[in-house]
Amino acid sequence: MDGSSIMEFKRLLSNLMRARFPFLYITTWEETRAISVISDTANDEELIKTVRKVFTWSVTRGLEENGRIISEDSNEALKCLEFIESYEEPAVFILKDFHVFFGSDSRHEDYQVIRKIRDMLPALKQSVNPKNVIFVSPTFILPNDLQKDVTIVDFDLPSFAEIKGMLKEMIEANRVNGRIVMDLTPDDEERLAKAALGLTLCEAENAFARAMVVDGRLDIKDVDVILEEKRQTIKKSEILEFIKTDIKIEDVGGLENLKRWLHKRNKSWMDSAAQYGLPAPKGILITGVPGCGKSLVAKAISAMWQLPLLRLDIGKIFGMYVGTSEENMRKAIQTVEAISPSILWIDEIEKGFSGIADGGDNGTSSRIFGTFLTWMQEKTKPVFVIATANNIHALPAEMMRKGRFDEIFFVDLPTKKERKEIFNLHIRKRLKEPKVIGDFQLTEEILHLLADRTEGYVGAEVEQIVIAALFEAFSEDRSIQLNDFHKAIRNTVPLSITQAEQIQRIREWANVRAVAATPKEDRMEYIQESVAPEPPNPGDSEIGSSRGGRSVDF
Structure with a gap:
């Protein structure tokens, strides 16, 4: 998040708190950063109107306020919830990793905990002083019983400004001790920071630290080290795949019409295109005979435009728990936008969105498809979508509507x-x-x-x-x-x-x-x-x- 994005998140959070939304759910790996932003919001009288105390809870330390443990047995989930229910002052309770009580691969749902959460709803909504409970977890799991009671709040990855600020701090710290040679111009610093977009602050810090210790210096050549760290991170997500390619557009035989279209839109996401009043291109759908180079074109565009290429496997979006599939789609979109300008490639898209009409999965496929279509229509970040399809007849008609793609090409x-x-x-x-x-x-x-x-x-x-x-x-x-x-x-x-x-x-x-x-x-x-x-x-x-x-x- 840049400064404006942080303020937008704080305004959203403060509005939800003031409206007495009892339970909020933030999915993020950046627990410390999220707690810091929540605490700032809870103490901002201009935003929140009623300033609130901030408590944190974990299964290892129990309930804490400013590092002080409230009670010895508060590390038990039910005891923690009882404390929240009986607490009378304005407060925000941040519960870390509470998803483990909602069911996971290693354990079943804790029905007593889930029932207690539902029992608390009237007390939270009708209490004299406002109270909010915020679940902060790296994993999104929500049982059916709580679907209507919990509100999901998106927490964006760090912005370019945040990463650049952290990089400057690292440069200054290592310049003082003289152990690392700093050979960076302001433009080089900007390129390094942009290379780290899509990482958490901790991951970006690790990537910069790794670049420094490889050869005892930090310079523009370390962009490759940062990108390698990003590939590792995206690989761990199992939903997006970072595609490294050296295929040039010249390696694609023929298709000159398509090539000309792409050449004219090269660098159209930069400030120079804005001078002409041009928007960043949305994307293209390439259909045609199997084996005619559709996937090859996708890889060649990445090399020609010098943008990172991420492949989305629709099949990996779907999870076994309620809400997991939708959260996976949100995470994929969030990651792609965080490293924009970028290219999102969906190979054989008709297979990923097949069977939407039959409703055999309680509407999960339709909701994911709807989320994806809405994002394609309304996205403001420069993410160019390349979708390839062999069996175009299997695609829903909504996919071909004007505004989703800039053009549909037939190979x-x-x-x-x-x-x-x-x-x-x-x-x-x-x-x-x-x-x-x-x-x-x-x-x-x-x-x-x-x-x-x-x-x-x-x-x-x-x-x-x-x-x-x-x-x-x-x-x-x-x-x-x-x-x-x-x-x-x-x-x-x-x-x-x-x-x-x-x-x-x-x-x-x-x-x-x-x-x-x-x-x-x-x-x-x-x-x-x-x-x-x-x-x-x-x-x-x-x-x-x-x-x-x-x-x-x-």
Whole structure:
């Protein structure tokens, strides 16, 4: 949170306290930071009107006020609740890790504790002096019995200003003792702080400390150390995955229409775009034939825009306890926004949100889907969403509504020009050793021939043809030959044959609802090209001659 975000949280918290919301639930790993903000709010007469004492409770220390233990047996949950119920002065009670009484993997719900919480509701709401109970826990667990009685309050991760302030304190502390060499300009400090966005203050401090002890200095090169720490943190969440990629947009063959669209929006989240009155782009949905490079594009965008790429696994959102799934979605959104500008990638999104209409999970899927759609529509942070889908018909209609995505792109079977590019990329990437190259020369004529003989093949199949040809040469310990490619082509049955009906259905849908990722001029070339007579090609069928996607060029 920056200064304005902290004030916004304090205003929300103070309003809930003044309205006598009896039970609040804050899920955060930053217990100390959360307690500090709660205490500041409870003592801010301007915000809270009635200043309140702040008590904290843990199962190890019991009830405390300013570090002083209130009673010896208050570490028992029921005794603690009895004290709260009978306490008569204005107060806020912060209960740490109380989720263990609500049920978890290792223990069942403590019904006596849950019943006592429900019994306390009238006393808290009708007490002469205001009292609020706040559960602070790193884990969100809420039993069915308390769903209507507990209010969830989001607590954001540290802002850039908070992390930069902590970094400055560390720099000053280590500059005084002279043990660490500080080689940072103000711009370098800003980049290091931005690299740590999405971490808790404790994690950011650990990352900066690790960077200092690696070589006894702190400089701009330590951005990689900070990002590695962030990858570890995001990996532990098990919901988001930090994707490290070195794939360049040049490594994607064809799709020039899509590439032009992306190039025009590069750096559009920066201040220079604001001068033109431009908003940050929301995202794109890429659909089309399986194996045509949709996932490859997602990785290439991250490298081209130099933004962190986070993959969201929708399946990991769903938890076994009431409210856990919704909390997981909130945490994922919170993390992605905290490290913005960033890219959120959802691969095969139709599988993640399948079965929403049947309501077989008491509406959990619908609520998560609704939360995600609302966030996509209303998000203000520069988070670019890339969703890929093979079976576009499985997606709910709400997903395609204007305002969710900036554009829907259709990736069809590669044209001849695109197949030449793909062959060129994969052959040159792998043919580096003179022993393997031998007398083979990759000429324009060879690329033309290979592209002719692979009409109807997707990009992934072209790549496998190159790999299969190299295996032929490897198995005989010789250099590569043109015939190896021909043999690999003859032994490959393309998707355009095995899934011809499915591809045709996708094309019919895309003709009126999506923009073709391939420019019009390249698609016209595809229709006009003659098909080589050998081997048999799917290009002779309707699949090879009917291209999908609206003809809009960027």
